[in-house]
Amino acid sequence: MIRFDSVAKRYPPGIDALAEISFQVEPGELVIVSGHSGAGKSTLLKLIAAIETPTAGTVLVNGQNVGALRSSAIPYLRRNLGLVFQDQKLLFDRNAFENVMLPLAIAGFAPKEAARRVRAALDKVGLLAREKAMPIALSGGEQQRLAIARAVVGRPSLLLADEPTAYLDPETARTVADIFIDFYRVGVTVLLATYDEALFLPRGARRLGLDHGRMTS
Ligand SMILES: Nc1ncnc2c1ncn2[C@@H]1O[C@H](COP(=O)(O)OP(=O)(O)OP(=O)(O)O)[C@@H](O)[C@H]1O
Numbered sequence: 001m002i003r004f005d006s007v008a009k010r011y012p013p014g015i016d017a018l019a020e021i022s023f024q025v026e027p028g029e030l031v032i033v034s035g036h037s038g039a040g041k042s043t044l045l046k047l048i049a050a051i052e053t054p055t056a057g058t059v060l061v062n063g064q065n066v067g068a069l070r071s072s073a074i075p076y077l078r079r080n081l082g083l084v085f086q087d088q089k090l091l092f093d094r095n096a097f098e099n100v101m102l103p104l105a106i107a108g109f110a111p112k113e114a115a116r117r118v119r120a121a122l123d124k125v126g127l128l129a130r131e132k133a134m135p136i137a138l139s140g141g142e143q144q145r146l147a148i149a150r151a152v153v154g155r156p157s158l159l160l161a162d163e164p165t166a167y168l169d170p171e172t173a174r175t176v177a178d179i180f181i182d183f184y185r186v187g188v189t190v191l192l193a194t195y196d197e198a199l200f201l202p203r204g205a206r207r208l209g210l211d212h213g214r215m216t217s
Pocket of ligand 1: 012016
């Protein structure tokens with residue numbers, strides 16, 4: 001499903017964020033990307049989502065060379081991806097239901113089917129009773145669960161998350177981690193970057209370690 005072949009990423013003016021990265025992820029795997037701050041974890045996820053392009057090597061997602069995609073093809077790639085990234089902010093002037101509805105509205109879903117899917121996604125993250133709440137009225141953990149609902153409402157086969165438990169207390173972090181583990185258990189491929197790898201190690205999960213942009217495991 002994902003394959004990196006000798007991938008490097010250099011940001012201007014010459015910061016080597018990743019070098020010589022090669023690995024493969026099979027459908028249905030849970031892969032924990034770990035490493036110190038600045039190790040290249042976010043960059044690795046951004047290359048998969050075509051937010052960044054590699055400076056060397058190839059990144060294949062479902063057989064597509066995502067680094068070489070035309071910008072018009074990127075929305076089709078993203079339709080199959082769920083992204084829980086720090087910079088994919090919730091819309092604070094829309095309620096919980098509307099935030100999760102947005103990707104389906106953009107994809108042109110019929111309103112009734114879209115509403116059904118939105119409620120199913122809110123239910124999965126335990127927020128069905130809060131569908132009318134504005135994000136500001138939600139706790140940090142609830143906001144993170146809402147971001148997950150928005151990421152999965154299009155039923156992606158691949159879920160990417162960057163530090164999804166950052167800034168959460170241990171109990172809330174456990175709840176959020178369990179949501180990702182549940183998606184893994186129903187067959188979704190999950191790749192996530194975290195400092196807190198102990199939260200995410202169900203049987204079968206794999207660790208991909210980075211150190212200064214190079215793979216350590
Ligand atoms: N847009 C950018 N422009 C220039 N340098 C960048 C950019 N994004 C990341 N970097 C640099 O690339 C390196 C890897 O960054 P990256 O964000 O991938 O690491 P990370 O492991 O996710 O770190 P953190 O855990 O702190 O988020 C760092 O040295 C960072 O400063």
